[in-house]
Amino acid sequence: MHVRHLSLVDFRSYAVAELPLAPGVTTIMGLNGQGKTNLVEALGYVATLGSHRVATDQPLVRFGASQAVIRAVVVRHDRETLIELEITPGKANRAKIARSTVSRTRDVLGTLRTVLFAPEDLALVKGDPAGRRAFLDDLLVARQPRWAGVRQDYDRILKQRNALLKQSAAALRGAGGGAGGGPRGRSSGQRHQAEPDSSQASALHTLDVWNTHLADVGSQLLYARLRLLRDLTPLLAAAYEEVSASQATTTATYRASLSEPLSAAIAAGAVPEVEQVRAGLLDAFEEHRRAEVERGVSLVGPHRDDVQLALGPLPAKGYASHGEAWSLALGLKLAAYQLLRRDLGDDPVLVLDDVFAELDTERRERLAALVSDCEQVLVTAAVGADVPDRLRARGVTYMVTLGEVTRVD
Amino acid sequence: MYEGIVQDLIDELGRLPGIGPKSAQRIAFHLVQTDPADVARLSQILADVKDKIRFCDLCGNVAEAPRCRICGDSRRDSSAICVVEEPKDVAAVERTREFRGLYHVLGGAISPMDGIGPEDLRIRELLSRLADGGVTEVIIATDPNISGEATATYLTRTLAPLGLRVTRLASGLPVGVTWNTLMR
Numbered sequence: 001m002h003v004r005h006l007s008l009v010d011f012r013s014y015a016v017a018e019l020p021l022a023p024g025v026t027t028i029m030g031l032n033g034q035g036k037t038n039l040v041e042a043l044g045y046v047a048t049l050g051s052h053r054v055a056t057d058q059p060l061v062r063f064g065a066s067q068a069v070i071r072a073v074v075v076r077h078d079r080e081t082l083i084e085l086e087i088t089p090g091k092a093n094r095a096k097i098a099r100s101t102v103s104r105t106r107d108v109l110g111t112l113r114t115v116l117f118a119p120e121d122l123a124l125v126k127g128d129p130a131g132r133r134a135f136l137d138d139l140l141v142a143r144q145p146r147w148a149g150v151r152q153d154y155d156r157i158l159k160q161r162n163a164l165l166k167q168s169a170a171a172l173r174g175a176g177g178g179a180g181g182g183p184r185g186r187s188s189g190q191r192h193q194a195e196p197d198s199s200q201a202s203a204l205h206t207l208d209v210w211n212t213h214l215a216d217v218g219s220q221l222l223y224a225r226l227r228l229l230r231d232l233t234p235l236l237a238a239a240y241e242e243v244s245a246s247q248a249t250t251t252a253t254y255r256a257s258l259s260e261p262l263s264a265a266i267a268a269g270a271v272p273e274v275e276q277v278r279a280g281l282l283d284a285f286e287e288h289r290r291a292e293v294e295r296g297v298s299l300v301g302p303h304r305d306d307v308q309l310a311l312g313p314l315p316a317k318g319y320a321s322h323g324e325a326w327s328l329a330l331g332l333k334l335a336a337y338q339l340l341r342r343d344l345g346d347d348p349v350l351v352l353d354d355v356f357a358e359l360d361t362e363r364r365e366r367l368a369a370l371v372s373d374c375e376q377v378l379v380t381a382a383v384g385a386d387v388p389d390r391l392r393a394r395g396v397t398y399m400v401t402l403g404e405v406t407r408v409d
Numbered sequence: 410m411y412e413g414i415v416q417d418l419i420d421e422l423g424r425l426p427g428i429g430p431k432s433a434q435r436i437a438f439h440l441v442q443t444d445p446a447d448v449a450r451l452s453q454i455l456a457d458v459k460d461k462i463r464f465c466d467l468c469g470n471v472a473e474a475p476r477c478r479i480c481g482d483s484r485r486d487s488s489a490i491c492v493v494e495e496p497k498d499v500a501a502v503e504r505t506r507e508f509r510g511l512y513h514v515l516g517g518a519i520s521p522m523d524g525i526g527p528e529d530l531r532i533r534e535l536l537s538r539l540a541d542g543g544v545t546e547v548i549i550a551t552d553p554n555i556s557g558e559a560t561a562t563y564l565t566r567t568l569a570p571l572g573l574r575v576t577r578l579a580s581g582l583p584v585g586v587t588w589n590t591l592m593r
Binding site: 153156157159160161163164167168199202203205206208209210212213 | 519520521522524526527528555556558559562563566567
């Protein structure tokens with residue numbers, strides 16, 4: 001698929017912008033702070049209904065305006081679809097597909113698919129585990145929308161369980177402390193001597209219920225992540241090798257917060273059945289109960305897992321050079337691109353935001369070669385010379401100056 | 410802001426569930442302009458509700474007597490109990506006219522985030538109703554959301570030792586709806 005036209009009204013720094021696009025490569029050049037990234041951010045918004053830079057909509061609307069509008073004409077298999085989005089901070093956004101208003105904005109999802117690589121993605125390699133988990137989960141949702149619901153259910157159950165751990169800390173501590181426990185009369189505020197015991201039993205029983213539900217949903221999520229990673233790893237290795245021409249083997253190891261031997265098997269690349277994962281989670285809850293009660297948070301489950309990326313024998317985080325980390329992050333995004341392309345039988349739109357400046361000449365050329373068969377690629381760069389000639393020769397170049405977009409030939 | 414009693418009325422109406430500031434304002438001015446007799450009737454009903462309405466001693470449903478209409482109806486099948494979260498759920502099941510047994514209203518669902526644990530629900534009352542052995546089937550009809558499901562699991566486990574037939578309402582795709590509207 002590709003985008004034939006992008007137009008913006010009061011979006012970020014643009015009062016009005018019209019950007020005709022075509023298959024092939026579009027290079028967007030401009031000095032810092034002129035609004036290059038804003039253009040690709042708008043495109044990303046049409047695809048994901050979110051920005052890769054900010055969590056709220058307010059900064060997306062031009063200062064002083066109340067509403068931003070993004071219009072994009074998406075072409076897939078020679079069929080054009082016009083998507084219009086009105087972003088009104090503080091209110092529900094509105095969406096139109098082919099000029100008719102859709103009842104739910106999220107109906108727009110799936111019409112345009114993009115894979116965006118931006119400087120922020122360096123955090124996939126160097127940053128916290130949360131970023132890597134989000135990368136996997138977002139990709140799951142992009143492939144199959146139903147995972148959005150599973151993810152949401154998991155977060156809700158987790159919140160309830162954490163609330164329970166905090167609230168019932170006193171009761172659970174007595175229960176988790178093993179047989180004999182502490183002196184029973186300690187809670188002197190209680191009217192009856194027998195009450196601590198029954199509240200222990202009740203708190204344990206309730207915790208058990210939440211354990212079951214967290215394990216039910218958590219095992220599905222974990223299983224899905226493992227299958228995704230199994231599909232993604234060879235693509236990652238290939239993409240990294242092609243970008244970097246390095247002999248170092250890339251590995252992505254899933255670090256599950258489960259107990260041995262299951263987590264060791266998972267780290268070794270095995271994908272256990274959902275039922276096994278579920279049992280593993282339940283065992284791990286039992287094992288960590290004391291620590292969970294002490295700290296009042298859930299310490300086991302997909303929300304505590306990580307994906308360890310490594311180049312050869314060394315973990316990328318901490319050991320990889322800046323260029324290597326950059327290439328690895330790029331490799332992850334390119335692998336995601338390949339996976340979606342395979343699923344869809346169609347090319348997503350590839351967006352490379354400010355990528356080339358960070359790569360050496362050789363890697364630039366390799367990346368240019370790698371993306372040469374993509375249907376549509378959008379590239380932003382501050383310095384035109386950073387973008388390999390062979391890439392710019394495949395399409396048009398725009399220059400952005402103070403929110404004005406002009407074509408350069 | 411309006412003066413004195415008008416603003417008080419708007420504030421009070423705005424505290425009701427589902428009524429925002431604008432609706433509260435609209436209702437307030439409607440009342441101001443309405444025939445005094447109509448307002449008097451409304452205020453009388455509001456006062457009566459608190460006086461007369463109580464909760465059924467047996468099932469916890471809203472009632473005007475110690476027993477609600479359903480618990481007091483000898484034609485109902487007293488061997489089956491349908492467990493629901495709120496009185497409004499009783500009305501929902503009744504509308505189907507399929508269930509001829511009795512109800513038990515829990516008064517909510519387990520939700521640690523809202524500070525609601527099993528001991529805050531009418532589970533003890535349910536157990537004492539089941540104690541005499543007259544009930545042979547319990548149908549759990551809590552909402553199919555996170556707290557409702559947790560409550561159902563809790564109940565299923567608590568009731569397991571009693572050897573009753575414990576069932577849940579089916580959930581899934583409704584029959585008679587086209588795939589087109591469901592597959593999202």
